[in-house]
Amino acid sequence: MAADPFALFDEWFAQARASESGLPEAMSVATADATGQPSSRMVLLKGHGPDGFVFFTNVESDKGEQLAQNPKAALLFHWKSLGRQVRIEGAVEPVTEAEADAYFSSRLRDSQLGAWASDQSRPMDRRETFQQRFEEAEQRFEGQDVPRPEYWSGYRVIPHRIEFWTERPYRLHERRLFKRxxxxxTEGLLYP
Incomplete structure (x- = not known):
């Protein structure tokens, strides 16, 4: 048994990076609004450590609005090639402006422009409107760095619960639960 869930996550994540054919950093983020209505979607993990698990998004998106109403989330990693899952639950806080700026500046230019062109999660009349807005952003920022939009930032999930699930034959799976x-x-085992 390990005493540090973050060390175990690092080990599993490194193994997933070596074996997973897709994006090992892909994770499901589940949120709920003020009424408790749940919603989930896939995003990419962009940082992790003892302070939490970080992802970035438009804060005016559905997930951003839900996190403003109910700052809690659940994350799920599924690494099929390893027969493993990691479930994380915890409180959510915004990343710092400096963290958001640093990550935004590391993105590919077209991804930066896409952040300016998209009203994420809002209705769109037709695809051509989005393409036109992207082209307008290209013209607007031609020959200069693309600044981070004020509505684009990130979140840190500060876990209070991390479960490591390993597939075993005959559904005799192993579930290790860490609770803050x-x-x-503290660590314990759960029946599968």
Whole structure:
């Protein structure tokens, strides 16, 4: 048994990067609005460590609005090639402006322009409108760095619960649960 869920996550994530044919950093993010209506979608993990798990998005998107109403989330990684899953639940906080700026500046230019062109999660009359807005952003920022839009930032999920699931034959799966208890973690097993 490991005492540090972050060290175990690092180990599993490194193995997923070596074996997974898709995007090992792809994770499902589940949120709920103020009424408790759940919603989930796939995003990419962009940072992790003992302070939490980070992803970036338009804060005016559905997930951004839900996190403003109910700052809690659940994450799910599924690495089929390894027969493993990691489930994470916790409180959510915004990343700092400096973190958002640093990550935005590391993105490909077209991804930066796409952030300016998209009203993420809002109705769109037709695809050509989005393409036109992208071209307008290209012209607007031609010959200069693309600044981060004020509505584009990131979130950090600060876990209070991390479960490591390993597939075993005959559905005799292994489930290891880490729960935060103030500043320390306790570990136990769950029936599959």
């Amino acid at each position: 208890d103030d500043d320390s973690w």
